[in-house]
Amino acid sequence: MEAQNGSCGGAPVVLNVYDLTPMNNYLYWFGLGIFHSGIEVHGMEYGFGAHQFPASGVFEVEPKSCPGFIYRRSVWMGTTDLSRAEFRSFIENLAGKYNGNTYHLISKNCNHFTDDVCKSLTKKSIPGWVNRLARVGSFFNCLLPESIQVSTVRHVPTQSAFSDDDMDSVSSSVLGDSDLGELDQHLLPSSTADVHSIDVPPNLAKDLL
Secondary structure (H helix, E strand, C coil), X not given: CCCCCCXXXXXXXEEEEEECCCCHHHHHHHCCCCEEEEXXXXXXXXXXXXXXXXXXXXXXXXXXXXXXXXXXXXXXEEEEXXXXXXXXXXXXXXXXXXXXXXXXXXXXXXXXXXXXXXXXXXXXXXXXXXXXXXXXXXXXXHHCCHHHHHCCCCCCCCCCCCCHHHHHHHHCCCCCHHHHHHHCCCECCCCCCCHHHCCCCHHHHHHHC
């Protein structure tokens, strides 16, 4: 983890970064790579993933152990004075802006979520290299394959990590029913979501209530 400079009380806010592909072992040293990130606060890690329903895509897992990704490093972002209860209220409010069916590889991915959290809690942005793929992609969007431009990443913590041969699946893998059963154990409810008004499987709705 990077040096914890200037920390003086409050709950630590830590960015945990994961590799989505072994190719990052080479790309990382050129300031490139394809990364997932989660934000660790008050002993739990929070991330954002895709599913096909208009309900929260924000989930929580044990720090540095998000299933399906390869942990790379942690970055100290600062501290927050929010209590555990205050932070829970904050993250559930934010979850209302990050529905699983709004996930987009270029314009609204997991790193946009962690950046939003960091800016709110510490007034700092996440390091630029974490989400450089999305920034480059949005600038050259007209050159990207149509499947990447318009599709969302159906990736959740229960799926396996990508291999070099699996990169094409980044924009096309679909969340299956078996994945929903495990994902809904970690999904956060949105404080503004009306789960009774959307068509979701019973096991997902039960967890969101």
